[in-house]
Amino acid sequence: SQQGEEDPQALSIQEGENATMNCSYKTSINNLQWYRQNSGRGLVHLILIRSNEREKHSGRLRVTLDTSKKSSSLLITASRAADTASYFCATAGRSYNTDKLIFGTGTRLQVFP
Amino acid sequence: DAMVIQNPRYQVTQFGKPVTLSCSQTLNHNVMYWYQQKSSQAPKLLFHYYDKDFNNEADTPDNFQSRRPNTSFCFLDIRSPGLGDAAMYLCATSRDLRAGSGEQFFGPGTRLTVL
Numbered sequence: 001s002q003q004g005e006e007d008p009q010a011l012s013i014q015e016g017e018n019a020t021m022n023c024s025y026k027t028s029i030n031n032l033q034w035y036r037q038n039s040g041r042g043l044v045h046l047i048l049i050r051s052n053e054r055e056k057h058s059g060r061l062r063v064t065l066d067t068s069k070k071s072s073s074l075l076i077t078a079s080r081a082a083d084t085a086s087y088f089c090a091t092a093g094r095s096y097n098t099d100k101l102i103f104g105t106g107t108r109l110q111v112f113p
Numbered sequence: 114d115a116m117v118i119q120n121p122r123y124q125v126t127q128f129g130k131p132v133t134l135s136c137s138q139t140l141n142h143n144v145m146y147w148y149q150q151k152s153s154q155a156p157k158l159l160f161h162y163y164d165k166d167f168n169n170e171a172d173t174p175d176n177f178q179s180r181r182p183n184t185s186f187c188f189l190d191i192r193s194p195g196l197g198d199a200a201m202y203l204c205a206t207s208r209d210l211r212a213g214s215g216e217q218f219f220g221p222g223t224r225l226t227v228l
Contacts, residue, residue, distance in 0.1 A: 004155075030215070031214075031215055033215070033216065033217075035219075040201075040222075040224070041221055041222065042117075042119075042203055042205075042219035042220050042221045042222050043156065043203065043205075043217075043219040044219070045216045045217065045218070045219075048214055048215065048216055088155060088156070092215050099207065099210060099215035099217075100158060100161070101158065101217060102158070103155035103156050103157075104155060105154075105155055106153075106154075106155055
């Protein structure tokens with residue numbers, strides 16, 4: 001069953017504005033990851049936050065994690081047209097020595113110049 | 114550059130005609146994954162290999178098989194493709210968790226069309 005639900009499903013903003021995407025999940029996790037997917041392409045890893053972390057930054061990205069609410073958010077600050085893509089959260093559950101990822105439904109972000 | 118390569122990028126097959134998709138990696142990762150992604154949906158894990166150990170997801174149809182002849186290569190075989198198997202197939206790799214964080218590295222995908 002699908003683990004993560006994301007909202008909004010789609011988001012349109014102007015360049016320079018901030019974009020916030022939210023992810024909710026159902027079971028306990030080891031970590032939560034965010035990926036980006038350009039249309040018709042593979043996924044690119046953006047950031048990983050562990051279950052014992054509450055906030056993490058990477059460049060213009062800020063991720064928060066609230067394990068009590070089973071939710072995470074991704075904030076992209078000062079967005080650019082090149083940020084246009086789909087963004088997926090993925091929760092990781094431990095399997096042997098791998099992290100099996102279950103992806104959320106994704107948010108399609110459109111940034112207008 | 115170290116990377117995950119998928120061939121072909123686009124594959125057209127006929128209903129019921131077996132098809133094989135390939136993935137290779139130069140990252141020397143010991144875990145390889147296959148995902149199916151249908152249009153506007155989330156990637157769905159089909160199976161993964163930890164070294165040569167094959168791990169099938171419970172809801173992966175028997176129609177889907179995989180082979181990993183060595184560390185670098187992994188194949189996805191669809192024995193009798195149906196119209197519902199048309200999708201993007203994504204290969205990914207990761208390090209053993211003892212050596213890495215759990216981040217997965219994806220190839221560009223193979224888009225499968227079934228006529």
